[in-house]
Amino acid sequence: MDLEKVSAVYRKSAGRDAEAAAYAPGRVNLIGEHTDYNDGFVLPAAVDRGVALAACRLTGDRFTLHAVDLGQSCTFSRLALQRDPQYPWADYFKGVVWALGKRGLDVPACEAIVTGDIPQGAGLSSSAAYEVATALLLQRLGGFELPALDVAKLAREAENGFVGVACGIMDQMASLFGKQGRALLLDCRSLAHEMVEIPPGLKIVAVGSGVRHSLASSEYNKRRAECDEGVRILSASLPGIRALRDVTPESLALLLAKLPSVVAKRCRHVVSEDARVLQAVAAMGSGDTGRLKTLMAESHASLRDDYEVSCPELDVLVDLALPLPYCHGARLTGAGFGGSTVNLVEADAVESFSRTITSGYRERCGRPAEIRVFEPSAGARLL
Secondary structure (H helix, E strand, C coil), X not given: CCHHXXXXXXXXXXXXXXXXXXXXEEEEEEECCCCHHHCCEEEXXXXXXXXXXXXXXXXXXXEEEEECCCCEEEEEEHHHCCCCCCCHHHHHHHHHHHHHHHCCCCCCCEEEEEEECCCCCCCCCHHHHHHHXXXXXXXXXXXXXXCHHHXXXXXXXXXXXXXXXXXXXXXXXXXXXXXXXXXXXXXCCCCCEEEEECCCCEEEEEEECCCCCCCCCHHHHHHHHHHHXXXXXXXXXXXXXXXXXXXXXXXXHHHHHHCCHHHHHHHHHHHHHHHHHHHHHHHHHHCCHHHHHHHHHHHHHHHHHCCCCCCHHHHHHHHHHCCCCCEEEEEEECCCCCCEEEEEEXXXXXXXXXXXXXXXXXXXXXXXCEEEEECECCCCEEC
């Protein structure tokens, strides 16, 4: 999405030229699901679709937002920031204003548009892209600049503290630090990160199930509470642990009997998933796509059976993809409860993959599959 296009949309919606515009990409997570808020490891890639905003400053304290793709508009005051069930799409923008205000950075009121080409509710992190783009836009309007790491933390705080979703920081980091042709290995405790080359000749193909989820659902936040409960119980035997990141698979195997059955399953997923991320990075570095495929399949099975965030439609999509010889990995991506799978497919077989998955999914689930081919992309930027 370029400046000319966003400026034209703003001009049409607001009737004047924009003073500032920003863009942030969504992400696909290759492996490392529900590990980020447990201080673990993740391997996302920013994608070539995202969210763009443009704005002009206004006098006073009232903001006007236009959701171009929804055909909706709303206004709100910085003096009375609150979530609005009539316009839930505005809560992410408000959350960033709120988080900036907590830091003593009151941005000027503005009239802004938000538009994008990344589907909502598909597990591709449209919300984090929206938050990051909003933060960059409001910095420009306010005449200040935060370090990129602070932008990521601020965007996460907006979603945690204002929107009410207990997410980790993976999505915001991927949106900010993405690089073309690379995935991002992120340590969610230290925020240390490095770029990992995706094996040449493979395309990232996301397949939307058509089942929509809400990240603010009680089930997502419940999973985080169950992980916290696991840490509390395990700390009696493993003094000093701060998160499931600190528990090894070997230690957990000896202590599973001390945990309630559901909590034990949640912990087993997170601890094993952390190990799989590092193993997947090693497999990518050595070009061992067979090992990578196995690890992604194990990740999906763990999310399905131990973390219980899959759904029948996602399971069907993975079952259809894994037997294909030109598919080198398939698993659900994102929070789960619907959304998309991520697949690593040989570039010259993408059309064949798409036909096979589309026909098989319609036959077994009676609904269309949404095929999207992504390029790993650069991170967020001012336009």
